[in-house]
Amino acid sequence: MAFREYKIGSRVFGLALGGSMCITLFFPSFNMREAVSTEIALDKQLTTGWDAGWNLSDPFMQGSNKPVRVWLESEGQYAYVYPAGTRMPNAVQHPDNLGAIVEKLSMEKGQLAKAAEKGRSNPDGAVFLIDIDQDSKQPYIEYATATRGWNAADVLNAAADENVQHIGAGKSMFVREGCWWCHTLLPEQTQDWQVFGAPPMLGDFNGESPTAFGSDRKGPDLLHVGSRNASREWMMLHFFNPRLVQPHSIMPRFDYLWGSVDADGQKIDFDKWRADYTAYRAGQSPVPPDVPVPAKDSKARALIDFVLSLK
C-alpha cells in the first residue's frame, strides 16, 4: 500500500460503506423499534413459539417442542399452551420486541416477568392468554400460569382434541416443506387485497420468526386462506393430492406427511393408493380412492391446523 492514494481510498471506502450501512440498517432500526405488537402479532408469536425455522430445540424440524393453541369453550378465548420443556416464546426473553405499551401492560397486568424467571427450558410448562386492556384498547400477554395458576398439562387434558390446534408444528412443516416457494404470506398493498385479503400492518410481525413472506408466487397468497376456505375436509384431500380437488393444480402431493398410519391406526398403503389413483386418472375407475384421515399426531394434521389458522 505504498501510494498515498490507496490510503485515502481505503478511508473513503470505509466511509462510503459505513454510511450506506448507517442509512440502510441504523436509521430504519428506529422505525422498526417503534412498531407496537398488534393482537395478530401476539397470536402469531404465541402460536408458533420460539422459532419455526431451524433451531436447536427442534434440530430435525419435526415440529417437536412446539406450543399448541387450545380453544377454551368456557372462557370463549384461546389459551396458548407450552408443555413442560417447550422453549418459551420470544416475548419472554425479549419483551422489548413487543413495543413499549404492550410490553408495559404484559409486564404489569400479565405478569410476564414471572415467565422469564422460569428460564428458557420452561420446566413446569406455561399457559398464556391474550387480553385487551380496557383503557388503552391495547392487547397484551397474560402469563396465566402466574395470574390464574393454570397448569399446562391440566389445560391440555381438559380440552377435547378438536379444540387443540398444532399450529406451531404446522408452521415448521410450512417452512420445511417449502410451501413458501410457491405461496406468499404477504398480500400486496395494491389491488391484491381484493382477492387475498388485507395486507398486513406494521405491528403484525413482532416476535415472529421466520416471517416466510415468500418472493415468488406460483399459487395464491395464503395469509388469509382460512377465511376463504375453512374446510378441513377440502384441505385434507388437497394436501394428499391437489389434483383430487383441482385437476389443473401444479402443487406437489404432500401425502408423505400422513406418516405410516391413519386416524384409526390402520396402515396406509401408499402404493395401492397411487395405483388406484392412476387407474382413476386413466378412466378405468369412476371414483378416486378414499383419502385416509390423518392421525392425531401426524404432520399432516399439524399443517392443516396451521393453514386453517390463517384467518
Next chain:
Amino acid sequence: MFKYLFAKNEDIPAGSSAIFFGFSSIVWFVIGTGLGSFNAAKLAFPDFVTGNEFLSFGHMRQVHVHAVIFGWISMAFAMAMMYITPILGNTRLWSEKLGLWNCFLWNLGLTLGLTVLWMGLTSGREYSDFPWVIDLYIASCMAIPLAVNVWMTILTRRTQGIYTTNWFFAAATFMVIVVFVVGNLPEFFHLTGLTEAYLTWWFAHNVLGLWITPVAAAIAYYTIPKVTGNPLYSHRIGHLHFWSVVVFYSTPAAHHLMSAPLPEWLKSFASVEGVLILVPAIAFVSNIMLTMQGKWNMFVENLEVRFTVTGCLMAIPLNMQGGFQQTRAINWYIHGTGWIVAHAHLALLGFSTFLEAAAVYLGLQTLMKRKLYSLALGNVHFWLLLIGFSTYWISMTIAGLIQGAGKIYEVPYIDVVIAEHPYMIARWVGGTMVFVSNIIWLYNMWMTARAGTTVPAGRMPHEMAYER
C-alpha cells in the same frame, strides 16, 4: 489434490488451487443446473416424481439456488481470483496451500450445507436459508481464507499500482464477509419480525450487489484487455464504476420488499437508489465495449471474448429491467411473478455466468498450459447455453406478464396456472439445454487436461490455433 494438502507450500505447483477450484465449479455447475432442470420439470409436470419427500419441489428448490450461487458462481470467482490476482501483481499466489485447503473445505462445506437444506432444515429465510451453524462455517472456512489469500497476494505484489480488477477483488472479498455476518445476525441473535424480514433481503440484495456483480465485472476487466491486447479504455470510468457500486448498490435492499409494511421513506429511498445503480452498470458496459474497439472480429473468432462480450451485452437488458421494475409504478405489476425469476436468471445465468465461464475457460487453459481440446464442443457449449437461457428468459418473462395481468384483473388463480403451463414446459426445455451444454463443457475441459495440445512457455493459449 489430497497429496498436496499436506505438502510444503513451495512444493505445490503454482496455479493448483485455481485449477481445483475451476474444475469444482464446473462440476457444481452441472449438478446445480441438473437440479434446476429437475425442478422445472416438476413445475411443468407436477406428478413427474412423487411420493418421495426428498424429491419434492419444496425440498429441492433451495438446493438448486445454493448449488449454483455457492458452488458454481462463487467457486468460479475463487478460481478467477486465484488465477488473476497473482498475475496482475506479477507474483505467485500468497499461499497455494491455503488455497487448496480452501477449495477442499469449500466442497466439503457445500456438500454438507446442501444435504442439510435438502432435508428441509432451513432457517426459512430466502438466500440465507442455511442454518446458522453452516453460516459460521461458510464465513470462517470459505469466505475468510479466500479473502486472506487475495489480500495477501495483493499486499505482496511486485507491481507498483493495483489494477482495476484487483481493487474489485479486494473490496468484494471484504464486503462479502461483512454482508454475510451482518445479514445473518437475525439467526445468530434471534432477531424477529420485520427486522428479520428486512435483513433477509438486505443480505440477498447485497450478496448480489457487492459480491456477484462487482466480481463478475472485475473478471471482464481482465479478460477483455488480456485477450484482445487492447488496454482498458478508461481507468477513470473504472473508478466511477467502482465507487458507484459501493455507494449505490449497497443501499436499495428494501426494493425487494416494496409491498411489505416497511417505513415508507425507506422504500422510496431504495427506489431512487435502485435507479442510480444504472450508473455503475452503464460505466461498466461502456468501458468494456469501448475497449473492444478495433477488435470486434474477436467477438466472432475467439471463444473467451465471445462469452465475455455476450455477458456484458446481457447486462444492458438486465439493468434496464432492474432499474424500472423496482419503481413503485411497475413493481406492483410484476412483483412475485415469473418475471422476477426471469430477471434473476438473466442476472445469474445470463450476465454473470457468461463472464465466469470465460474466466474458467481462459484460466484453466493458461494454468494447465493446454489448448482447449475442441473448439467445436466449445461452440456447442456457447450456443446451447445461449439458446437455452434465452428460451428460459423469454418463457418466464411471458409467464410473469400473464401472472401480473391475472393479479390485477383478479382472475381466479387456477386460470393463471393453466395459462402459464406452456411456458413452464418451455422453461424446462430451455433449462435442460443449459444442463446438457454444461455436461459437454465438463467433458471438453477434462479432455483439455488430458489431451489438449501443450502451450509452449511464454505463449498464451488464445495465440495458438485450435486442432479440433
